[in-house]
Amino acid sequence: MADFAIRSGSIDVEEIMRHIRKRIRDKRGVDYTEQEIRELANVKLQRILDPTGVRSDLLKHFRERPKTAWPENYSFENHTIYASTRGLVVFVRRLLRPVLKLLFSPNPLIDTLHKQSLINSHIEARFGAKDDHDALSYEILNNLVVEITRLSIEVNNLKMQVQSVNSRLDFDERRARALEGLVNPPAADTPTERKAKPDAEESGDGTSKPRRRRRRRRGGRRRTTQDGEVNQTAEAETKISETENQEEPSPIAETAVGTGSDKSAESSTEEPERPEAATPRTTDDGATDTPEK
């Protein structure tokens, strides 16, 4: 947030909020709101979640599962089979009850139906509890799907960030090479290189020779001789040390270096310099990669 340019009176809250939202978008890659994430979880499940093996229409199926419709339970008591809304009928039935009991015994029937009624109530209660659990399961499943969606998006964003970091790293390496080229111009293009080659051939030494030469050059020649190549290197180093003292470059200057040729890198006075680029780098075997005389 330190990059707001604030002048009292000229402040524009909407502009600041746009800036803040842009920063948030830049940070997380894509600007998904909570609502959008939920929509993605509901609508684009197939595309997002198939790799993880979650069925895209799982939630839909779960939601549309038909609910159990229960017929209303009955209560069955001793008097139920004799009951009537008409008092006269009840009276007659009561009178004839002994006759009925002569023909068959209604009590086992009443007992059985009464027990069945209790069993029905019990089962209904059990299934009711199961429905509650189902609702809970649905909630958990829904949250899982939303979370998985969110994580998928985050993974995508992280992948993009890794790619971005990779490309920056490549760019930095290219720039380092460009700077090295600035310090040591290509051998074929300079007359000094042409001069140096026969010397090297004449000496016919092995790989240890350049190391000795480097020591010699650093120790004495630079100070004493007026050789053209040394002057050129010193000039380049001076140029680099000058630019080191300058401020941090803008991203635009960096881009110019990255996309331009070595020549353009030379011409850019805003060129950011790394400390390691200012001194001649050594190769892995300890020899300088600077062309030697």
Add this chain to the structure above:
Amino acid sequence: MKLAVVVQRYGSDVNGGAELHARYIAEHLAKHAEVEVLTTCARDYVSWRNEFDPGEDRVGNLLVRRFPVRHPRDPLIFGRWSHRVFEHRHSVAHELAWLESEGPTSPRLIRYLRKNASDYDFFLFFSYRYAHAYHGCRAVAPRAVLVPTAERDPAIGLSIFGPIFRGVRGIMYNSFEERAMIQAVAGNSNVRHTVVGVGSEIPSDSDAERFRQKFDIQQPFIVYIGRLDENKGCPELFQFFRNYASRVSGSLQLVLIGRSILQIPSHPRIRHLGFVSDQDKFDALAAARALVMPSNFESLSMVALEAWAMGRPVLANGSCDVLQGQCIRSKAGLYYKNYEEFAETLHALETNRPLHAALSVNGSEYFQRHYSWPVIERKYLEVLNHLKREEAQRMEPLPGWFHRRRRNIAPTRETVDALPTGPALKFNRGPRSGRRA
């Protein structure tokens, strides 16, 4: 000019938003006119129990006439009616039953209004959604001026309020967003109105150091002032701040001032001070880095205005159109709609000193320009003087017995969802006040 302020509750210890608003307006208009307050005997806005004695009373320099409430509110019945009218197709009779269940129902107050209407030039009714305002506006329509204090909740979509918004003589809106919402729902742009709001008594001797010493708070902090309630967005604020505290190093604290009706999370950087005096409140504002307003529904946040008056920026919930609009118009506050925005805006207010300073200066200027008492008083008097010169029109009558029972009204939640949203930012282009056609 003789005015009556008609409000659901009134007293020096009654601190609800609309009630405090009514008290401030009554006290300030008393400098320019003869003012009486007509109210109920209720002190509690949930139950409407009669706690004050009926009859005449004096609060400060004002005469207050109190009338008993016929029955307290039954939350179960009110909840059932609310569900009915907000979520289902319903009739005008259902809406009237909802209003009756909400209260405060005081037939004696309405009878007094009818009987003594001619003794007053105007009646200022506060809070459109309560029974006293609905029946009162109908009883004295030619002299009724409404201060709706409307929020974007389903009640605004009830069809019974349309004739009230169209039939009163004038409307004093709290904000441009409130005006846009009511005009969209009631089509009453021809009713004389103004966007006025309310001022506040800002003490000149507020002292940040006094607050820090009294409550032993040495770290920088943001402050929330108001009822700690789910409806005010407090749980979301707690969650956001805890996330922020766990991810952003620093010592910024959240100080909460007000009565709590929910559990405050135990966190080393969250301090709850409970209800404090006005002096402590203003001292807290003077000491705070910013005021945070997490509420989704506000018609006008008085505490936000007080923060601006004290030169403190406001961090508001952007889901509330009114707060967002005020932040943009005042150029004195930032707003958020999710955690990321909360974290970024809060971090900006915490660390960016030029931004903080600019917002503070703008807030102070905004308050002086729009909400200082001379400005508020002038706006009220201008509207009332205009109304004195204009002819009153008749309010639409209630529909007949059969029509009232026809279930042809859509759920009000659908009506409210269809209303335009967002801050009303083009307020400069429109006329400052409407005129009855």
